[in-house]
Amino acid sequence: MTSKGLIDLVHLYPREMSIYGDLGNTRCLAQRIRRHGYDVHVHDHHPGSTLPDTPALLMGGGGQDSGQSRVEDDLAMIADRLRGLAADGVPMIMICGMYQLFGNAFITVDGAELPGLGILDVTTRGNEKRMIGGVVLETEFGEVVGFENHSGSTVLATGQAPFGRVRSGNGNNGSDGTEGAVRHHVVGSYLHGPILPVNPRLADHLIARAAEVATGRAFEPGDLDDTLADQARVRQVRRLLAA
Ligand code: GLN
Numbered sequence: 001m002t003s004k005g006l007i008d009l010v011h012l013y014p015r016e017m018s019i020y021g022d023l024g025n026t027r028c029l030a031q032r033i034r035r036h037g038y039d040v041h042v043h044d045h046h047p048g049s050t051l052p053d054t055p056a057l058l059m060g061g062g063g064q065d066s067g068q069s070r071v072e073d074d075l076a077m078i079a080d081r082l083r084g085l086a087a088d089g090v091p092m093i094m095i096c097g098m099y100q101l102f103g104n105a106f107i108t109v110d111g112a113e114l115p116g117l118g119i120l121d122v123t124t125r126g127n128e129k130r131m132i133g134g135v136v137l138e139t140e141f142g143e144v145v146g147f148e149n150h151s152g153s154t155v156l157a158t159g160q161a162p163f164g165r166v167r168s169g170n171g172n173n174g175s176d177g178t179e180g181a182v183r184h185h186v187v188g189s190y191l192h193g194p195i196l197p198v199n200p201r202l203a204d205h206l207i208a209r210a211a212e213v214a215t216g217r218a219f220e221p222g223d224l225d226d227t228l229a230d231q232a233r234v235r236q237v238r239r240l241l242a243a
Contacts, residue, residue, distance in 0.1 A: 005215035006039045007207075008052045012060035012098060013071045014044045020149065022061025022095050024194035029057060032203055036222040038211060047074035051081055055090060057210035058082075062096030062150075062192060065108050065126070072114055075101060079117050086119045091185040091209040093202075095195065099180065099188035100124040100152050109151060120181040120188045121157035122172075134240040135171065135191055137164030137179050141201045145236045146191025154190075156181055163189050168240045185209050198233045200226045 011018075011026045026042060033040040043052050047070070063071075075082075086092065092102075100106040103116045109126030130151045137144040144164055154172040156162060162172070163180025171179030171190065180189035187206070189195065196203040208219035 001037060003039045004037045004220050005211065005217075006041060007033050007056045007210050007214045008041050008043060008054055009033070009210070010043045010045050010051065010055045010058045012045050012058060013047070013063070013067075013074075014061075015046060016067040016070045017063035017098050018061040019063055020147065020192035021194045022059075022192060025061070025093060025095070025196045026059050028194065028196040028203055029059065029207065032200070032224065033207055033210075035224050036207065036211075037220065038214075047071060051078055054214070055085060056214035057206060058085070058090065058092040060092070060094045060098030060102075062098065064097075068097050068101060068106065068114055071101070075117065076115075082117055083119060086184050086186050088213075089185050089209065090213055091206045092187065093196070093206055094186065094188045095192060096148075096150055096190050099190065100154065102186065102188050103154065103181070104157075106152060119186055120183055121160040122154050122181050122188070123157070124152040124154040126151050127153050131170035131174055131190075133169055134236065134243075135169030135179065136167040136237050136240050137171070137191075138167055139164035139202075141199065141205055143233070143237055144191070144195070144199045144202060145233050145240070146189070146193040146195045146199075148190045149192065150190055154181075163187055168243070198229055198236070200224070200229050
């Protein structure tokens with residue numbers, strides 16, 4: 001079968017920022033892109049490396065506060081490029097530690113301030129108490145399930161849309177019922193799991209937009225069987241809502 005087009009997928013900082021299986025998001029995106037009939041080139045972006053010319057989809061994962069500090073200098077170097085890509089509608093999924101760095105700032109529990117990119121209008125402060133456990137959200141992509149483990153407590157600025165509403169778990173801060181943030185086609189979320197394999201609707205939303213960016217044409221989906229992913233999600237949701 002001839003390819004429907006080539007999608008350049010960038011994984012930001014796979015060594016420093018990829019915990020609790022977040023690498024699975026990159027693998028899921030690459031595999032689904034192929035099954036939809038497109039070619040994919042996965043670029044691992046490490047501190048000091050150059051971003052590809054035409055990134056169509058970006059993924060960034062979670063990490064310890066120390067991992068976040070290690071990527072700060074490089075993130076400052078590519079900040080303008082990332083802001084431009086986001087404003088141009090390039091889809092991105094940023095999890096936990098990278099979600100925090102896509103916000104305005106992350107103030108660690110020790111009081112150190114890590115400046116963020118300001119792509120998402122959120123601010124995060126570290127706490128002594130960690131928020132850990134399963135999460136169920138209501139989102140525009142239907143029910144989304146995942147796992148959170150963060151000490152950072154995130155607050156959305158007025159007008160900043162959340163990614164979802166919490167039905168079970170803590171989300172951004174454990175008190176206002178919001179989880180994550182969405183702006184342009186950038187999704188920030190605390191959910192590991194990894195989030196994408198078990199929530200294929202969200203994965204395909206990102207891929208559809210990436211295909212448009214990469215080819216200039218509407219997404220032409222393949223016929224994918226998500227029975228197992230759907231069963232896994234429904235079971236986790238049932239268990240978490242019953243707890
Ligand atoms: N260090 C951040 C926090 O604990 C991010 C954690 C993570 O990425 N899982 O809030």
